[in-house]
Amino acid sequence: MQTIPIIKIEEFLIVSIQIELHDKLALQLQDDILREVKRTGAKGVLIDLTAVDIVDSFMGRLLTETALMVKILGAETVVVGIQPEVAITLVELGLDLRGVYLALNAELGIALLRRIRRRG
């Protein structure tokens, strides 16, 4: 079975999605992220969607829920790398990714996680 690697760098977890996500794999990833936050005590999760071109309402909802679940565990989530075409589609579809921190790319995402951490 396919899995998506979760890498810990300093106090953050990095998740870069490089394959087409079907629903089961996306749910598995949500579970894995939460387990890894708990296991490592990470303070932030960076989810990189640079290689993802289909974000439908299921996936959008999953991202929003994951960010909330991670927050409940005491960490924060930043989603980075959303392609312009995906942004257009998300807005037309009516998804607003409410409550999810967003950044243009991984570098800015890490900077944002650090800022949130200092603030919090």
Place this chain on the structure above:
Amino acid sequence: MIEPESVEIRVMVEPKSVQIRGEPDIVTARQMVRHMAKDIGFSMTDQIKIATGVSELTRNIVRYTEGGRVDVKEIIRNERRGIEIVCVDKGQGISDVELAMKDGYTTSGGLGEGLPGTKRLMDEFEIESTVGVGTKVVCRKWL
């Protein structure tokens, strides 16, 4: 008198179908549609809009029905090229289509973006549903 040369627009892309029986077929269907949209000549943005719409429609089939089918073909109307996607299922049907087309309406605890969102992503959207028989959604997007 010389007739003006008429350039006939012909369909270039083969029609395709995907049976929707389970969740992995959602990915198969949207990838297939995306490739066809690309072959027809749609921009990257439109390819993604079309594929995302198909993802929504096929997920409805998987979630609410025993199964269904997606037929996709290139179409031409008034010398304009486009793509037509027909989703058919043998589900219970939707008793109030107007309600199902409203933003925020859902029967499964989802957020209900599915149908109205897909309509916004496409140029044309028609839905026909008969309770006890099933639902048919036809959508088109033009180049």
